[in-house]
Amino acid sequence: MNRRCFIKDSVLGGIALSVLSKQSFAFTKEFSINELTGRADTNLFDKERQILFNEPLIKFKEMKKAAKNEAHIKLRLASRYRNFQRQKTIWNNKFRKFTQAGKTPREAVQEIITVSTIPGTSRHHWGTDIDLYQKVSNSPKLKLEKEHFQAGGAFYNAFRWLQENAHKFGFFLVYTDDEKRKGFDYEPWHYTYKPLSSLFFTQYVEKVQIDYLLRLYQAEGILGREVLTKKRMERYFAEHIRDINPKLYNQ
Ligand SMILES: [Zn+2]
Numbered sequence: 126m127n128r129r130c131f132i133k134d135s136v137l138g139g140i141a142l143s144v145l146s147k148q149s150f151a152f153t154k155e156f157s158i159n160e161l162t163g164r165a166d167t168n169l170f171d172k173e174r175q176i177l178f179n180e181p182l183i184k185f186k187e188m189k190k191a192a193k194n195e196a197h198i199k200l201r202l203a204s205r206y207r208n209f210q211r212q213k214t215i216w217n218n219k220f221r222k223f224t225q226a227g228k229t230p231r232e233a234v235q236e237i238i239t240v241s242t243i244p245g246t247s248r249h250h251w252g253t254d255i256d257l258y259q260k261v262s263n264s265p266k267l268k269l270e271k272e273h274f275q276a277g278g279a280f281y282n283a284f285r286w287l288q289e290n291a292h293k294f295g296f297f298l299v300y301t302d303d304e305k306r307k308g309f310d311y312e313p314w315h316y317t318y319k320p321l322s323s324l325f326f327t328q329y330v331e332k333v334q335i336d337y338l339l340r341l342y343q344a345e346g347i348l349g350r351e352v353l354t355k356k357r358m359e360r361y362f363a364e365h366i367r368d369i370n371p372k373l374y375n376q
Pocket of ligand 1: 249254
């Protein structure tokens with residue numbers, strides 16, 4: 126896709142974007158609490174999200190094309206935008222499964238948050254983050270497993286290519302392989318489009334209050350909320366939300 130096309134697609138809907146450099150665009154936008162927590166009104170949302178998600182999608186398509194042309198790698202999306210209700214279903218299902226298997230609510234929550242987010246806190250709510258694998262002939266059924274991205278694994282070629290090239294398109298791993306990092310396990314498939322997600326991140330940590338989320342969990346019937354205390358949530362914010370790839374903090 127040429128440059129003119131990219132600009133045209135990026136300004137659809139009339140939201141002003143300012144050109145910062147050849148590589149990136151800046152959004153001058155304030156996100157609402159609903160947008161930050163995956164609960165934007167669906168009608169408004171479609172219109173807005175097309176714009177918000179458009180830039181990462183365009184850059185993803187460029188990256189996909191480059192991977193194919195340069196290395197014969199066919200990148201595929203396992204997940205992109207996910208709303209609050211979808212995350213609630215994932216969360217509540219896992220909570221039921223773990224507690225029915227004999228775990229206490231505290232243990233169940235602890236187990237879920239090694240790999241899944243508490244609803245309202247997922248970066249997938251922003252439309253800026255994607256889970257990637259590659260098309261291969263003998264594709265494993267469960268794709269998002271660490272071993273597939275390691276040497277000898279089904280998706281290792283894509284992983285290696287992305288390590289070299291993803292940043293050129295604005296994409297970075299979020300949950301890196303760093304034993305000092307707390308929070309979520311290493312996710313070699315989860316990439317974020319930094320030019321946009323850094324804006325979401327800054328506003329998220331500024332605007333989304335733990336008390337607000339706890340009231341929301343009550344109203345929404347989030348299972349395990351009795352052990353999601355303010356103190357537990359503060360630790361979750363420090364370890365799971367903020368303790369991410371340091372490259373995402375630098376401009
Ligand atoms: Zn992900």
